Amino acid sequence: MPIMDHLEREPESPEDLEDDNGSDEDNFSTGKKKSALPLVHPECEKIPKEFGFHQSTRVCLQHVREALLHHRWQEAAEYMACYPQMLENTTNGTARWVKERLWRFSAEILHHHPNSKMEDYNNIYERLKHSGFRHYMMISLEHAFHILLHGDIKDAKHQLSAAESWRYGKESAAQYQKTKLVQAYRGLLDYIMWCDIKSTHTNFDDPDSTLSKNMHNSFRSASVSLQEILKTPGVWDTFILSYTEMLEFYGDHKEVLKILSDYAYDDTFPPNPNAHVYLYQYMKRQETPEKKLMKVLKHLHALVPSHELMLEYSALLLQSGEKSDIQKALAVVLEMLDFTCWRTNLDVWKRLRDIVKTIELSENWKDVVSEQMAVRKGWWPQLHFTSPHASRDCEENPELLELKSSLMVILCPGVNLRYSARQVNRTMET
Template structure:
């Protein structure tokens, strides 16, 4: 059975027959050859193991079908001679071996076709899955169908991009009409999936790309705002990054840009946009800029970054012109005062900076002189 820790190879049945013992041993052999990356041997064993689908024991065919799906896909991904036809044949067989995982397999099959550039075939698979029904529709089944519809919109976007790339520079009414048709189809499905709380970054970016192409800037900002600020969605730093970059591209006021970056800073103080945030703050709120740059230097990935230290040096130069400089400094250093100097200005670090980046050493020398004159 499948467990949270992975595949349990022993399949418990009420009464193990000779057939069950053989299939259990076969699965054990598959496990062993997989661990040694013997993909051809794994494929041969899997061909034998597929006979388990003929087992009529209650509930067992569904279990066997999932094992074959999971492990078979892994073998296909790694086998050096796998072809697209092999994938198609495999997915079709697994898809029809049981109904429990039908929609999931369809979605995986379509995604494989998508990454291999088979957009129309991927679209067909999703269309088939979207119209598939079995028994009373459960909440889980309904959600998977909505996800399939979203991927259908995603595929429409890719086809739209393909049409756009191949269109001539001259105005072509037929091509533009076709592109707009794909845009409408894609928009309907992408908007639906974005109503569900979740992380939908690729879908959002696709929708924004199309809206921007048709000059739907207000609509794009609304979509990005909803994606970033809807409290029912999980915290997602990317949502704020997308909103900021789009607003910056559209020349939104500085005040609005700072609002977005402020939230991003709260979520990820070490984000790559924080130096840019610091630069924007330099135009007004120097104390906030100081806090942002000190936050960056708390992370090892930024501690040797010359640009960040230059930001700090420039902020200090401007702050020292203010009467409340020492008070501002004390407030922002706060809990750092007992360890900050030791981390950034150790003898070892000074030797390292001297050997690797003399300019950084000079900037840090200025900083330590400002923060701790007796240490210089």
């Protein structure tokens, strides 16, 4: 969440922030409803009978907020050095929500301050991790990310390993999910270490060599972690690709196919076009029969009809030679051209020309084209076949102008359109 959102957001109740054993259902059962009206920022609001300590910390927070808003990082750091005193204030549970604010503010300042050092990050993160329990996992994960920015993979892995084994009280569903997330990122670091060995060495013929053993140990450690995250429905593209790359390297193609198929077709996972792309790319590398490739692209088409792989899908449909597939290819390409991102793409228009030429060999080809264009006749001419389109295509891509002009008569018969090289010449003469 952006830092300004945290500045403007009303703090949660102390109970919500501190209790890691609660659940979302428990919060709903309390019957509490937050007002949708904008509220005065509570830390900055002057309260009656305010003691000197509270007044000084409120003013301090005002200065921190002002410095952050105007990117005065040095000034924000100086004021922030005083703000942790709020952790010592336990009245009304104040210190409980201060911990999250302190974490967010400190990370934002350190990230932007020109003189921040890794030692500063370590000091802040270690203090925050042990000042409370609710955010321990996420602070540890963020700490590992900052360490990675400095290229120390082993230290980052150590931080995640420590966080992964951390427990507090009765484990809640939220805490369990965070543990699995930390575990997955730790596995991702094992994958990176595996990649480092693979990229710097080429000879792995001897399985008993120290190099091969180290590489295989990284693979096994990564596999254990990445297998766990895939049991939880979600979008795990980076983790999926890392795991399947290692499996493919060791020749476990059956497992790769199972993982990618489950990721694409398991209904418990959210719809994810990338899942179908990964499955298609892998099957294509394995020289899978075209019928199976078309099945994968059919699912992708249902999710993203404008995807660039639809050009390959239409080619496979056209190559099959079956009448229904050729008609489907026509629909696929026309749907691509419904989107402005493909409007001037020469390859798509060439594919449309090839499909139309094939369809023209059948007796009822006009009916096939007319059926597809019936829902488009009210807006397609304005999208593709106007005088400004002709002028631009003539200037930028004359081949496209000629190609579209020949298809215009077939796609929009009987419609008087101002799209042709002749129309461009007339416009230039006038």
